[in-house]
Amino acid sequence: MAGLEFKERFDVSSSVITFEQLAKNAPSELSENIDEVAVLILPSHDTDDCFYSGSLDTLDYLNNNALKTEVYANDDEYKELGLHAADIWLGTFFVKNIVIPVFCGLVSSYVYDKLKANKDDKISLKFVVEKKDGKSSTVCYDGKVEDVEKALNAVKEFSNDD
Template sequence: MSFPEIIEHFEVTEQGPTFKKLIEKASPDLVGEIQGKNILLLPSHGSEDAFYAGSLDTLDYLNENGLDADLYSTDEEYKELSLHGADLWLGTFILQSIVIPVFCGVISSYIYDKLKAKPDDKIYLKFIVDKKDESSATVSFEGKVEDVEKALNAVKKFADD
């Protein structure tokens, strides 16, 4: 039996939401929870309110490794979207440019050490970098785990912006 070839999608765009815009749009309860965070996990897969299954594990891992992260959701509003299959769906992260070097190392460790991802596994993720000039850039990646470094290197280029 042969498996379909994994088609890679990799894109860097100079657009996306910023922390400031997300906070302006948030409910007062949510603003109190996310104010001052360096990383937020956003709802995923075209959903305005659902997170991928495992988002709480990802959040815990980031916080355990010294990154000040939270979900863009209150506890009462949190819902998970379960996608069944072998693919790895990490979700959408918005991060302050100042945490990029640490974040890239931690998320790489999470993928390889915690999730035990194999090089041929398919992974989906998106990083939105909130830049110092109050604009943002988005790095989207869908492809083999062995090529995820391409996305992380693109994110690292925004560390000094």
């Protein structure tokens, strides 16, 4: 039985998701303090309620490195989606503009230092980035870890938008 053929994907597009919308519809446990959050870990894999396994480790890593991060779910509603492959499924992140440079540095460190990813490993991640005007854009990347910097560089570009 042959494995699935891997296709690299790198896409930058506008997004309809805004922080204001997320704050308005936030789970009750999160709604009181959502304005203090710099990064939200959103449900992944085109679901409304499932997060990749390891999302809580990513949450802890970002918070332990002074980047206020929350999972966009109540504790009772949090479900993990276990994808069993050699790939790294990092997840979907909503990132406020002001923390983009710090966030990108931490994600890079997390992938290489914490996960010990090799350059030939496959990684899948998605960033919804708030621009200075309050609108947002999405950066999606599925490819080799050695090329993840092109996705992070695309995210960093949004911190320079006027």
